[in-house]
Amino acid sequence: MIDSYVYVITALLPLVSCMLIFQVNPYHALVIRGILGAVTALTYTVLGAADVALTEALVGTLLAVVLYTVAVRSSMVLRLGVLKSAIAGGEAGDPQPVSFKQLTTDLQTVFSNHHMRVELVPYPNREELHQALVDKEIHATCHSSETCTDHQPYDITIRLPRLYDILRAELASSTAHLTYMSSSDSVSAHSSIHPSIHSSVHSSESEEAHP
Amino acid sequence: MNLILIGMILALLIPLYEVWKDDDIWQTMLAFSSVSTKTAVMILFISVLRDDWMIGVVGVIILSVGNAGFMLLAHILKRMGDT
Structure with a gap:
């Protein structure tokens, strides 16, 4: 029973x-x-x-x-290698690190939609940053760019194609220049592949500059 | 006695509905703690009902160990929110 x-x-x-x-x-x-x-x-x-x-x-x-x-x-984390000076400058409150803070906030917003976190890994200089990316210690690097500093003050280099696709599709208010680095350590030609992203980013930036 | 147990099961459905409805992780954790405690108390009640001490001991262990595991899980989730 x-x-x-x-x-x-x-x-x-x-x-x-x-x-x-x-x-x-x-x-x-x-x-x-x-x-x-x-x-x-x-x-x-x-x-x-x-x-x-x-x-x-x-x-x-x-x-x-x-x-x-x-x-x-x-496992569900994006390890983003950054320069120590970028993080330290953000606390001082310079105009450029404010946009860096905005960029990290945008990245966190994009990846929180995919239930991922963004973890900033500081490195002292660019050589170690690049070496860490080659050694697969980090998934992506973000540093201030040498060229075209007006519109896109930051370069993001990603070595995982899936993360690159997510960022290319969803990073809307981008002040950063996306680059995909394949595992064979050859940086692909990004600007010629995706000219539309460049033009849209440029136009939005110029609208902000001249309302 | 069966009616009391049916009432306890209906009370168990409340946190389950909360889990299904809510998106906040801490609300889910609260519902987890609620369900965990409620099931342990139900096990204790059934052990008294059946006069079975073996089930009673299991209920006590689940009640105490469940809280320890809950605290561990909450700590991990809290550190995830900090970084």
């Missing part, structure tokens, strides 16, 4: 698993995985398997969720 509440408790299980499946944000999904672990432990207990419930609570709710949170946190 099975009590009626057992059926109701068991019906909670597919409900929570559907919520877990249809969740797109990885962090929300992990928390819902914890909820699923709690409900599963309850179900196992009601059905009489106390040892299985204990294992589910310890492993499913505690260990798996915490370990996966650490894994998601360290």
